[in-house]
Amino acid sequence: MFEQLVGKLPVGIAVVNEDFRIVYLNEFFLDRLPHELRKDYKEKVVTDLFQGQGKFLKRRLKSVFVLQHPSFSYWEQRPHIFPFKSSRPITGEETQMYQNMEILPIKDPSTNTRLACIFLQDVTAQASYFRTQQKLSEALKREHDAQKKLIKKLDTAQSQLIQAEKMASTGQLAAGIAHEINNPIGFVNANLDTLSQYASHLVTIADGMYQHIDEFSHELKEQFTSLYRANHYEMVKEDIEQLIAESTDGLMRVKEIVENLKNFSIESKEGEQSIELNTVCKQIVSLISAQYTKPNFKVDCATEKVDIIGFPGPIKQALMNIVLNAAQAVEIDGFVKISITEDAQNVTLKVLDSGHGINQKHLKRIFEPFFTTKPEGQGQGLGLSVAYTAVEQHNGKISINSKEGKGTVVELTLPKESPKAE
Ligand SMILES: Nc1ncnc2c1ncn2[C@@H]1O[C@H](COP(=O)(O)OP(=O)(O)O)[C@@H](O)[C@H]1O
Ligand SMILES: [Mg+2]
Numbered sequence: 001m002f003e004q005l006v007g008k009l010p011v012g013i014a015v016v017n018e019d020f021r022i023v024y025l026n027e028f029f030l031d032r033l034p035h036e037l038r039k040d041y042k043e044k045v046v047t048d049l050f051q052g053q054g055k056f057l058k059r060r061l062k063s064v065f066v067l068q069h070p071s072f073s074y075w076e077q078r079p080h081i082f083p084f085k086s087s088r089p090i091t092g093e094e095t096q097m098y099q100n101m102e103i104l105p106i107k108d109p110s111t112n113t114r115l116a117c118i119f120l121q122d123v124t125a126q127a128s129y130f131r132t133q134q135k136l137s138e139a140l141k142r143e144h145d146a147q148k149k150l151i152k153k154l155d156t157a158q159s160q161l162i163q164a165e166k167m168a169s170t171g172q173l174a175a176g177i178a179h180e181i182n183n184p185i186g187f188v189n190a191n192l193d194t195l196s197q198y199a200s201h202l203v204t205i206a207d208g209m210y211q212h213i214d215e216f217s218h219e220l221k222e223q224f225t226s227l228y229r230a231n232h233y234e235m236v237k238e239d240i241e242q243l244i245a246e247s248t249d250g251l252m253r254v255k256e257i258v259e260n261l262k263n264f265s266i267e268s269k270e271g272e273q274s275i276e277l278n279t280v281c282k283q284i285v286s287l288i289s290a291q292y293t294k295p296n297f298k299v300d301c302a303t304e305k306v307d308i309i310g311f312p313g314p315i316k317q318a319l320m321n322i323v324l325n326a327a328q329a330v331e332i333d334g335f336v337k338i339s340i341t342e343d344a345q346n347v348t349l350k351v352l353d354s355g356h357g358i359n360q361k362h363l364k365r366i367f368e369p370f371f372t373t374k375p376e377g378q379g380q381g382l383g384l385s386v387a388y389t390a391v392e393q394h395n396g397k398i399s400i401n402s403k404e405g406k407g408t409v410v411e412l413t414l415p416k417e418s419p420k421a422e
Pocket of ligand 1: 331355356371380381384
C-alpha cells in the first residue's frame with residue numbers, strides 16, 4: 001500500500017545511486033517517459049533518460065553524494081530541469097513545466113549503499129501566476145510614471161494659464177486706463193506749452209518794468225522794489241522755466257508709460273507684414289548701444305535674411321524691451337549677444353547677457369505687469385509683460401533662463417507664419 005501511495009503522489013520521486021543510475025521512479029516520472037523507455041528504465045543513467053540539463057543534474061547529484069546534504073533548485077533560477085509538459089497549466093494550454101527540485105541523500109538500509117532521492121514539484125500554476133503579477137505590476141509602474149509626467153505637464157499648463165489670465169485681465173484694465181489717461185495728458189501738455197509762453201510774457205513785462213524803475217517817483221520805486229522782493233521775483237523768474245521744463249519731462253514719461261500700457265492689449269492698427277528680424281535686431285542694437293556704451297553688443301545671424309509674418313510694432317517693442325533689460329543688467333566689460341536661428345517653421349531668437357542675472361525668487365514673477373527690481377523712475381516693470389503679450393499674440397513662446405551673478409538668456413520662438421491674430 002505504501003509503495004502504491006508513493007507511486008501515485010503528485011510529485012516526482014526518483015532514486016539514483018552513486019553512478020547516477022536509476023534505482024526507482026514513481027508514476028509521476030514514469031508517465032512522462034517515452035513509451036519505449038518505460039519498461040527498462042532501471043539501471044539507466046539518469047541523464048540519458050532525461051536529456052536536457054544533464055550536466056546540471058549530475059553536478060547537483062554529485063554534491064549531494066559528497067556533502068551528504070540536501071540540494072534545492074528553485075524554478076526562478078532554473079525553471080525547466082526535466083523536459084516535461086505541465087499537466088496543470090493555468091491558461092489551459094499545454095506549456096513547459098516549471099519545476100522546483102530537491103535532492104536528498106538517503107541510504108539503502110539493507111546494503112548500506114548511498115542513494116539520492118530527487119523530488120520534483122510541478123509549480124507551473126504558481127509560476128504563471130507570479131509572472132502575471134509581475135507583468136501587471138510593471139504595467140502599473142509604467143502607468144504611474146506616465147501619470148506623473150502628465151501631472152507635471154498639467155501643472156506647467158496650469159501656471160501658464162494663470163499667467164495668461166493675469167496678463168489678459170491686467171492688459172484689458174491697463175488698456176482702459178491708458179485710454180482714459182491719454183486725454184488729460186493731451187490737454188495738460190497743451191496747457192503746459194501755453195503756460196510756458198505766458199510765463200515768459202509775464203517775465204518780459206516784469207523785467208521791462210524793473211528796467212525803468214529809476215524813472216518812477218521815489219515813493220513808487222520803494223513800493224515796487226519791496227513788491228518784487230516780497231514775492232522773491234529773482235528766484236521765481238529763475239525757477240519758473242525749470243519747473244515747466246521738468247513738468248514737461250515728467251509728462252513725457254507718463255506718456256511713455258501710457259504708450260507701454262496700451263501695448264498690453266496691442267490693438268495694433270497695422271496689418272500683418274513681413275518683418276526682417278535680422279534688420280530689426282541691428283536697428284535695436286544701434287539704438288540701445290548709443291545709450292548704453294558699456295556692454296559689447298553682437299548680433300549673430302546664421303543667414304542674411306530672416307523673415308516672419310507678423311505685426312512689426314509689437315515685435316519690435318518686445319525685442320527692444322528684452323535687449324534693453326539685457327543692456328541694463330550688464331556691467332562694464334559685459335556683453336549682450338543676440339543670435340538668430342531658424343528652421344522650417346520657426347525663428348528662434350536668443351538674447352544672452354553676462355549681467356547680474358535674476359534671483360530664483362524673482363524669476364517666477366518677471367512677466368507680471370509692474371514687477372520690477374529697479375529703483376523708482378528707472379523701471380516700470382512693463383517691459384517683459386509687453387513682450388509676453390506680443391509673443392503670445394504671434395503664437396510664439398518666450399522663456400527665460402538665468403543664473404544670479406552669471407547672466408541671463410531670453411529665448412523667443414516665433415512661428416514664421418503666425419495664424420491670423422484675432
Ligand atoms: N536680462 C536681464 N537680466 C537681469 N534681470 C532681468 C533681465 N531681464 C529682466 N530682468 C528682471 O525682470 C524685471 C522685469 O523686467 P521688465 O518687465 O522689463 O521691467 P523693468 O525693466 O522695467 O524692471 C526687471 O526689473 C529685472 O529684475
Ligand atoms: Mg525692462
